[in-house]
Amino acid sequence: MxxxxxxxxxxxxxxxxxxxxxxxxxxxxxxxxxxxxxxxxxxxxxxxxxxxxxxxxxxxxxxxxxxxxxxxxxxxxxxxxxxxxxxxxxxxxxxxxxxxxxxxxxxxxxxxxKELGVVGEKEFKNRGLTYCAICDGPLFSGKVVAVIGGGNSALDAVLQLIKIAQKIYLINSAPELFGDAIMCQKVETETKVTILNHSQVMAVLGERFVQSIKISSNGKELMLAVQGVFVEVGxxxxxxxxxxxxxxxxxxxxxxxxxxxxxxxxxxxxxxxxxxxxxxxxxxxxxxxxxxxxxxxxxxxxx
Amino acid sequence: MAKTVKIYSTATCPWCIRAKEFLKENAVEFINFDVGLDQAAADEMMKKTGQMGVPVIEIDGQVIVGFDKEKIKQALGI
Known part of the structure; x- marks a missing residue:
């Protein structure tokens, strides 16, 4: 050899x-x-x-x-x-x-x-769930989406999606956002964005494509109807x-x-x-x- | 005869840009559908592939998901 x-x-x-x-x-x-x-x-x-x-x-x-x-x-x-x-x-x-x-x-x-490691993540990859906002973001024009994460890459994804999506949930496991201050401020002032701190995704649900996510927010279980899930957890x-x-x-x-x-x-x-x-x-x-x-x-x- | 080549892409996705460049380099004519702007094309792509990842390249009816250079070459016969 x-x-x-x-x-x-x-x-x-x-x-x-x-x-x-x-x-x-x-x-x-x-x-x-x-x-x-x-x-x-x-x-x-x-x-x-x-x-x-x-x-x-x-x-x-x-x-x-x-x-x-x-x-x-x-x-x-x-x-x-x-x-x-x-x-x-x-x-x-x-x-x-x-x-x-x-x-x-x-x-x-x-x-x-990094992956979330939750039920439905593998199944719905490229069926509404993506790890690349820059690639797949434009496909969610006028739709309700969730971005998972609270750091710079999650904030960056939110800012890209603001021009595209109808509504954005930002699901952050930490008590508050932890990206650069200037980006946090931008995201916090956007009316399209609902920030859910202290929140984790528990499952991604749907039929052929993503229809909702189950989250635990401040200890309470919630179902959010979303068509897109952008995973940005590092x-x-x-x-x-x-x-x-x-x-x-x-x-x-x-x-x-x-x-x-x-x-x-x-x-x-x-x-x-x-x-x-x-x-x-x-x-x-x-x-x-x-x-x-x-x-x-x-x-x-x-x- | 020249093959009919369609590409479903978004303006920003790096692999879409690569795929289009690859086709141009090989002098392959193609029709581009921007699925970020064209909802009908996005629906068509999702129906054909059962998924939402881009790019999708269709060569004479053969659907290839992702920028899979080898498969594309094979389908084009180059």
Missing amino acids: QIYDLIIIGAGPAGITASVYAARKKLNFLVISLDIGGQAAWSGDIENYTGYQFITGPELAQKFQEHLQKYQIVLKEDEVVLELKKSGTVVRLKTNKSEYVARAVIIASGKRS LTPNVNFAQDLEKNELQELKIDVNNQTNIAGIFAAGDVTNVAEKQIIIAAGEGAKACLSASRYLARNNF
Whole structure:
């Protein structure tokens, strides 16, 4: 079996930047990813990525992809890593399609939307229940919808839906909204929005499509007639395959200042790690750092 | 003969944008239905697929949910 110098898992801002650096270092490497662009591709308007005063998420993801394609990079798309094990001086990877061996690995697998874990959630996914307001929001024109969550992504979803939906319930489990003050204020002053704090979704109900949700609000059970449910309860790192790696309480991979995990030769970058802030530009920078660390590791060990 | 290609999409969804770009890159002509603006098209899409996720791409009657590049290529014969 071919032994790669490096395998990069993920093709979001961190993975793509690491790939560009790896290509320029002329490493023999491979990129494995479910998609291209990661969460950046799902972002709305971006105004804090240096060099672009204004760009949308899909456009920035396109730019990243173009940069990646400037080099002859082997990209395995639609592929998910299932297992990752260090054995001797190499790392072995198992995916849903194949098996690979590399001397070093960079994990840049990012985060995905958290699920509610309630009855009806799986059944009604894409039948009224969605995790992507920017994608599916426009389908709920003139309808009554519920947004689940109380942080920035929930508030962002509410603000997107204000122009579209007839009425919006905001179901927040915390005692009050906890996003940026400016966004909380905007949402609180909207007449279309009913905020229900101290409230949890218990079940999503309907026939072919969502018709209502059962919630517990301040200890009381309520049924709300809604046609749309937007789940925005935060993110969880994609680390199921990384059993042997140390994580923090949020399940993020613990790394040192050089992006090294607790196992030599396995590096990590971007939102999947415990790095303090989750920003596109930070993820990109961390990807560059991880690749430079990995190539130094390869050189130091004479691989 | 050219195949009839329809895409049901919203203006903002990243995968819809990708799917349309993919069709353009491959010089495939298509009719776009914005299901955010066109309720009749939204109903038609939901009836055809039993779901509300976008994009939905229909190639000569074959309905593909999501931007599934391989399936789209196969259906287009490219």
